[in-house]
Amino acid sequence: MNKDKLFGSVVIQRGWVSATDVLLALNVQVKLKRVFGRKLCLGEILYIRGLVNEQQLKTAVRSLTNPGAEEADAGNETSSTVALLGEVLIELGYATHLEVLASLDIQASEVKQGKKKRLIGAILFERESITQAQLKHAIEVSKRWNQPPS
Secondary structure, three states, X not given: OOHHHHHHHHHHHOOOOOHHHHHHHHHHHHHHHHHHOOOOOHHHHHHHOOOOOHHHHXXXXXXXXXXXHOOOOOOOOOHHHHHHHXXXXXXXXXXXXXXXXXXXXXXXXXXHOOOOOOOHHHHHHHXXXXXXXHHHHHHXXXXXXXXXXX
16 A cells, blocks of 8 residues: 555645645655656655644654554544545545545545534545445455454
């Protein structure tokens, strides 16, 4: 799984950056790799551009490296679970990166306005980016991916 996509999802969900900011940073990342042959981390690019501060960067990285360390809001999914569903939808070809990031942006926007946090799958379904069957299948795949190895 691509850590940069996960990192982007975390910082969007926390309301620190918009989906547009992440998309622009991902484009910069691709261009820098072509020019210098080395890929900068998404967090580095957002930090250099002044879109996240040092504390936000550390918090986001910590939440990715130790997802169990932070408690989810009561009744809501954790950032890593929501990001994983987005990743599964992209991996299965049901949604594009842009659609998932736009949904994360909508989710963060609504939360900032004091509205109840809606799940990414519900937002994508409402926007007709995915079907109910695709959502159901992606959730099943996501559950399998989240199961600890036996």
